[in-house]
Amino acid sequence: MRKAAAALTALLLVAPAQLSAGPVTLEESWGKSVWGSVEALAWSPEGERLAAGTGTGSLFAFSRSGSGLWARGLGSTVSSVAWVDSLVVASTSSGLVRAYSRSGELVWSVQLPAPVSELAAGPDIVAAAAGSEVVILNSTGEVVRRVELNGTVSHVAWVGNWSVASMGGDVLLIGDNVSRLAELGSTVTCLSVSGSGLVAAGSAGGMVAVVRGEDALLLRLSSDAIGDLDWGPTDLLAVGSEDGAVRILTPSGEEVWSGSIGSAVTEVKWAPDGSLLAVGGLEGDLLVVTPTGSEVLSAKLGEAVGSLAWSRDSSALAVGTWGVRVLVKVSPxxxxxxxxxxxxxxxxxxxxxxxxxxxxxxxxxxxxxxxxxxxxxxxxxxxxxxxxxxxxxxxxxxxxxxxxxxxxxxxxxxxxxxxxxxxxLPPPPESASITVVGSGPEGLRVRVELSPPPDPRWPLSADLVVREAGSVLLEDRWNVSSGVAEKTIRLGLDPGVHELVVELAYDGRALASASASVWVYSAELEVNSYAGPGKVTLTGVVRLDPPPDPDLPVGAQLQVSELGDILATVPINVTGGAEPFNVELDLERGTHRLTVTLLVGGSPAASKELAVEVPGSRAGALLGTLLAALAGVGLTAFALRRRASKVEELKVRALEVILDRGGRVTPDELASALGISEGSARKVLEALKGEGALEEV
Missing domain, CATH: 2.60.40.10 (Immunoglobulins)
Incomplete structure (x- = not known):
């Protein structure tokens, strides 16, 4: 990542000081003075050439052994250097982007309208953070895409075929559309993408965001700004802050190691093989450690470390200060x-x-x-x-x-x-079976048996897949925590016959499967009523589509209810496209609002509502009048208050029962006489008392 270096105050013409190398691993191979601070370093893919860009606008090329190959002037600070195949591409603070061949010949030049803060190289392509734009150029210098954002773009990197950029305190994914990956709350100071696609960004407020897919983990690591961060090949994240702290973290934020250098961290860079981590500081501190923090090298260079770069084979480390140093491994x-x-x-x-x-x-x-x-x-x-x-x-x-x-x-x-x-992951079972134990309009009921059973502490996170004719109807995650488990699968199938296959898989491997024929019916219900004194006969036809197989009748039920109370439940076997039915009910005189419901597989499939007027018996009415007359002095006489609604009709019928029984009746007796529940009978009695319908004479 690029860092601002101190302003040029003098021209160094003396050779860099020798490093005091640590035990056996790294030793200085060569050092060269250049005009200005080294702002950017990049090794060629094969590791035989090193490109260095300076704050005074020069681009240098060195051989692996330190020989100067060529130098070019770009007119303003070289902000970034990257190799795109055999070309070295450099950008400047004036918006100039140029590509040179290995021999230093200018291949192409593009002038962008804003300063370029960073380049990110991909296969045959390079992305530039230029003002408020991310500009994509191909290997011939042609601009193939420009993405305009609402602020200044400070960093850019590649994740797969898409680019990631930082703007203000936001980290953005630039694909077909622009989406926000994370918001850090203050200016993003550094950005890194791992080989596995993890994204990390640090901020001026000491925050670090780790983005995995659509999930962003925010970590507050310091009260000072994050100076730089870098992913290693095993997805270890190195983070350095301006208070000099250096940390190695896992993607979940767990700290593997922490240490400190003597000044603000300006650069951190993992060796490509992950064996060593190099850290540079503002006051010339250079630290090289292993992934567990064992010190390999510690040195004071005397000038700010502005850039670090490892060769692809991890055998050489280039260090940019006010000159270029290359450290190499001197023993295996x-x-x-x-x-x-x-x-x-x-x-x-x-x-x-x-x-x-x-x-x-x-x-x-x-x-x-x-x-x-x-x-x-x-x-x-x-x-x-x-x-x-x-x-x-x-x-x-x-x-x-x-x-x-x-x-x-x-x-x-x-x-x-x-x-x-x-x-x-929990280990897969040695054996598994899956069985369809029930089916209906709502879906399937399946049972799995696993041996040995999963440990309840770590349920088996299995995948349940339902297919029909090769097409996936449903994919569901099922956490199975016992040897035998059942689950209802809601499918929402259209009416018809469905040949389904249910599969149980774990960790990408099929464990068991089962087949099931599921008939999903659309139902129609025709109901006619015939009423006589105290009797109602309901007749009609049940129709199912598709028609059931005559050899496999569908067991259904007709349910007749009134005011929520079930009056009758009659089984019916539908053996063809239409099945007639006949239901007889004993009902008291008056108007009854009935609901007839067809249940298939225990679930409502169709219903009809109808009003039935049941005529009364003249003999019964006369007997009630006679009993009231014979009750005599001391007995309670009652006045009937009739209303038009069904509830009022029920109260009238209750008064008749009370009158017939000499004025005394219990809720269960009333429920039995009226064919309603005891709870409904209590409510009727309470309503009559509350309304003053019972008046003592």
Whole structure:
């Protein structure tokens, strides 16, 4: 990442001071003075050339051995340098972007309307942060896209085929559209994208945002500005702040190591193989450490470190101050890379690379640590440029999140270390089955059986997939925490016959499947009523579409209710397209508002409402009058207050029952006499008393 360097106050013509290198690993190979502070450094892809841009507007090219190859003047501060295949592309504070060949010939030149703060190279393409624009140029210098934003763009990087940019306190993803990935609350000071697509940004307010997909983790690491940050190849994030603090974090924000240099951090840069981290400071501090913080080199250079760059093979580190220094590995060093933790935690595979190559084989022991405790170890004999090994784990790692440290030792002395973050999944069952135990209009009821059963602490996060004719109807996540579990799948199928396949999968692997034929019906209900004294007969036809198979009748139910009380439930087997029915009810005199509902698979499929007038019996009315006359003195006489609604009709019928029983009746007796629930009978009695419908004579 680019940092502002101190203003040029003098021209350095003396050779840079020799570094006091740490034990065995790095040693200064050469140093060159240049005109002005070195603002940008970049190694060519093969590592044989180094490009350096200065604050005085010069672009230099050096060989790996330090020979000056060529120099070009660009007229203003070189803000960024990047290699695009065999071209070195440089940008300036005046908006000029130029590409030169390996031999220094000008290939193309583009003048942008605003200063360029940073370049980001991709395959055959380069993105430039220029004023309020992100400008994309191809390898011939043609502008292929311009994205105008609402503020000044300070940083740019590539994530896959899309670019990421910072504007003010926002981190933006620029694809087909522009979307905000994170908001840091103050100006973004640095930006980095990992090889796996993780995005990190630091702010002037000491915040760091880590973006994984659509999720952004915000961390407050300092009260001072974040000076720089950089992702390593194993997704370890190095962060340096202006208070001199340096931290190595996992993507989830866990701290692996922390330390400090003597001045504000201006640059942090991981070696491409992840074996070493270089840190530069405003007052010339240079620190090189391993991923676990073991110090390899510490030096005072006397001038601000404005840029750092590792060669692609991690064997050389270029340091830009008011000159260019190149440090190289002077003895074979082992680095741990390409670490892979198996999905279920049964082993860890690690690659061991050596640079430069080993003159003779060496035996290396690699230990796997967590929380300071050794979990397992393995040994391998390395020769040439390295090899790999597998560390078996018995018992396996428990499911969940782990931060693991690998340490490599030769003859008992640690020579390399690496930290990795891993998510371990619960192991899959040895056997699994899935069964469709029920189906209906609402969907399917499925049962799974797993052996051995999952540990309830770590449910098996399985995928449930329903297909029809090869098309996916539903994908659902099912956390199974026991050996036997059931789940209802809501499908919303159209009427018809559906041949479905239900699959249970885990970690991308199919565990079990089952087939089911599901009939989804549309229903129609025709109802006719015939009423006589105390009796109602309901007749009609049930129609289902598609018509059921005659050999497999559909078991349904007709339910007749009044005011929420179920009066009758009659089973009916539908064996064809239309099935007739006949239901008889005993009802008291008066108007009854009935609801007839067809239930298929326990769920309502169709319903009809109708009003039925039941005629009364003249003999019953005369008997009631006679009983009232015979009641005599001391008995209670009642006046009937009739109303038109159904509720009032129910009260009238209740008064008749009370009159017939000599003025005394209990709620359960009234419920039985009227064919309603006891609760409804209580409400009727309370309503009659409250309205004064019962008047003692």
């Amino acid at each position: 060093t082992i680095s741990i890379s390409e670490v892979e933790v198996s999905r279920y935690g049964s082993n860890v595979t690690a690659g061991l690379s050596v640079s430069p190559t080993l003159p003779e084989p060496v035996r290396v022991r690699v230990s796997l640590m967590e929380g300071g405790e050794e979990l397992a170890s393995s040994e391998v004999t390395l020769s040439g440029s390295g090899g790999s090994l597998v560390i078996p784990l018995d018992p396996p790692l428990q499911p969940g999140h782990h931060v693991l440290t690998l340490r490599a030792a030769v003859g008992g002395e640690e020579v390399a270390s690496q930290v990795v973050e891993a998510e371990v």
